[in-house]
Amino acid sequence: xxxxxxxxxxxxxxxxxxxxxxxxxxxxxxxxxxxxxxxxxxxxxxxxxxxxxxxxxxxxxxxxxxxxxxxxxxxxxxxxxxxxxxxxxxxxxxxxxxxxxxxxxxxxxxxxxxxxxxxxxxxxxxxxxxxxxxxxxxxxxxxxxxxxxxxxxxxxxxxxxxxxxxxxxxxxxxxxxxxxxxxxxxxxxxxxxxxxxxxxxxxxxxxxxxxxxxxxxxxxxxxxxxxxxxxxxxxxxxxxxxxxxxxxxxxxxxxxxxxxxxxxxxxxxxxxxxxxxxxxxxx
Amino acid sequence: xxxxxxxxxxxxxxxxxxxxxxxxxxxxxxxxxxxxxxxxxxxxxxxxxxxxxxxxxxxxxxxxxxxxxxxxxxxxxxxxxxxxxxxxxxxxxxxxxxxxxxxxxxxxxxxxxxxxxxxxxxxxxxxxxxxxxxxxxxxxxxxxxxxxxxxxxxxxxxxxxxxxxxxxxxxxxxxxxxxxxxxxxxxxxxxxxxxxxxxxxxxxxxxxxxxxxxxxxxxxxxxxxxxxxxxxxxxxxxxxxxxxxxxxxxxxxxxxxxxxxxxxxxxxxxxxxxxxxxxxxxxxxxxxxxxxxxxxxxxxxxxxxxxxxxxxx
Numbered sequence: 001x002x003x004x005x006x007x008x009x010x011x012x013x014x015x016x017x018x019x020x021x022x023x024x025x026x027x028x029x030x031x032x033x034x035x036x037x038x039x040x041x042x043x044x045x046x047x048x049x050x051x052x053x054x055x056x057x058x059x060x061x062x063x064x065x066x067x068x069x070x071x072x073x074x075x076x077x078x079x080x081x082x083x084x085x086x087x088x089x090x091x092x093x094x095x096x097x098x099x100x101x102x103x104x105x106x107x108x109x110x111x112x113x114x115x116x117x118x119x120x121x122x123x124x125x126x127x128x129x130x131x132x133x134x135x136x137x138x139x140x141x142x143x144x145x146x147x148x149x150x151x152x153x154x155x156x157x158x159x160x161x162x163x164x165x166x167x168x169x170x171x172x173x174x175x176x177x178x179x180x181x182x183x184x185x186x187x188x189x190x191x192x193x194x195x196x197x198x199x200x201x202x203x204x205x206x207x208x209x210x211x212x213x214x215x216x217x218x219x220x221x222x223x224x225x226x227x228x229x230x231x232x233x234x235x236x237x238x239x240x241x242x243x244x245x246x247x248x249x250x251x252x253x254x255x256x257x258x259x260x261x262x263x264x265x266x267x268x269x270x271x272x273x274x275x276x277x278x279x280x281x282x283x
Numbered sequence: 284x285x286x287x288x289x290x291x292x293x294x295x296x297x298x299x300x301x302x303x304x305x306x307x308x309x310x311x312x313x314x315x316x317x318x319x320x321x322x323x324x325x326x327x328x329x330x331x332x333x334x335x336x337x338x339x340x341x342x343x344x345x346x347x348x349x350x351x352x353x354x355x356x357x358x359x360x361x362x363x364x365x366x367x368x369x370x371x372x373x374x375x376x377x378x379x380x381x382x383x384x385x386x387x388x389x390x391x392x393x394x395x396x397x398x399x400x401x402x403x404x405x406x407x408x409x410x411x412x413x414x415x416x417x418x419x420x421x422x423x424x425x426x427x428x429x430x431x432x433x434x435x436x437x438x439x440x441x442x443x444x445x446x447x448x449x450x451x452x453x454x455x456x457x458x459x460x461x462x463x464x465x466x467x468x469x470x471x472x473x474x475x476x477x478x479x480x481x482x483x484x485x486x487x488x489x490x491x492x493x494x495x496x497x498x499x500x501x502x503x504x505x506x507x508x509x510x511x512x513x514x515x516x517x518x519x520x521x522x523x524x525x526x527x528x529x530x531x532x533x534x535x536x537x538x539x540x541x542x543x544x545x546x547x548x549x550x551x552x553x554x555x556x557x558x559x560x561x562x563x564x565x566x567x568x569x570x571x572x573x574x575x576x577x578x579x580x581x582x583x584x585x586x587x588x589x590x591x592x593x594x595x596x
Contacts, residue, residue: 127526127530134306218534
């Protein structure tokens, strides 16, 4: 009986590892494609060809052309720079800030903790996208400001996780031992606390990449992110709205690109979580 | 229970102050006040006139005094006038609010009607075909940004099948179908997973095994015990997802030209009409905080474990 359970567990672990590997590789390929997008495009994504505007997908233009005759495939590829790389950058920023604040809050406790956590509470009291829209609007749009806006809404979540994890680790005997051994505060935090709490933070970060991608695209869709003519999937969809009847591929190409990338990163996030915590499988 | 309610209300005060302060400060960071907007297109204006107008509007006072005055105005429903239309901000906001609340209400209704049964089916039949199918659909829904869902619905229901008007005219029920569906699809995709997890959690408890071993039928266990105890979690999670719903209304309203506060806000942001944006941010946050408060109180009132624990103390 127990032998069977062990074997089942082993098989499950193996499939989780395979999944992690597959989606990890696909996600890495997407990331690499977004970084080197300039070298991958078949045509110039900004070259207008009005005689060939709104052409249906063909061998020359796989995803068709938009209202200015620009090659959609090239634009989708170039757009990945902002959408994929931008979302990853955003997640990195948020993870860094949130973790730093959270550890500080958990480690210092007392007044510092109260002030930082009340601040987090206030940011959490706003419905996410509503606040991000306002911040991006006030800062005047643009990709950089959209990232700042979304970072402003998302950091409290990470701060809370980092804080609660720090609190649970802080009182463990090995930290006291490290203190007795003469480790400085900075050393304890970076060498002993951080490695112990980083796991759950990274899992959360991986699960968030897809969401961040969608929200970044959402802001761009509203005209609060990357601005045309710069190719960005959200703004490309928004720009093509009026062509929904006459040239649906202009909407479907960037829309499909968002959908597929979000899906890949969501699958990766799920696999990472399952790998890290088998109890959470299939939730 | 009374003490708890009082405590929760007192806790609200710093949060509300924080929300209003942040919203007020944000517009100052923008480096724009009523004066610069007022004289923006009038060319060079004498400094005396600007100073006089500044004093008249109270903009020469210290920051905190201005915040105090603004806060007082907020409570009394005087939030200034729009830079663009010159109309009263609060009045404009309130006149558009019902449309958004209707949309939010309909989406929550559809979400509950769809995802609670599906979540339960998925949990009861877990790791079978129905479960896989529901999880697959929920996964697809989770990976689609709502503007894409909106445009796909538009293409299918309005352009291909011609069942519905492409752009809503007014806020009738027929125009509400597509915006509601868009919001409900995004919300259900997340919510179905959470309902499933909550029910599954409860199904794995020891008492369920106990009931099964006593020969109680599966349907009875589910109806009388499992659903009753997971109901609380289900309600709480619904309230949490209202936050993303409120944000989502902005995008969906501006796609379908639904005349609510979300569209109002998006338009105001594009035209840099800050008083309107301010009103939108503050009131959306207040609504969200209120929803959370009601859920919290409901949770306390409904859960005998918490309720009785409080009374004993």
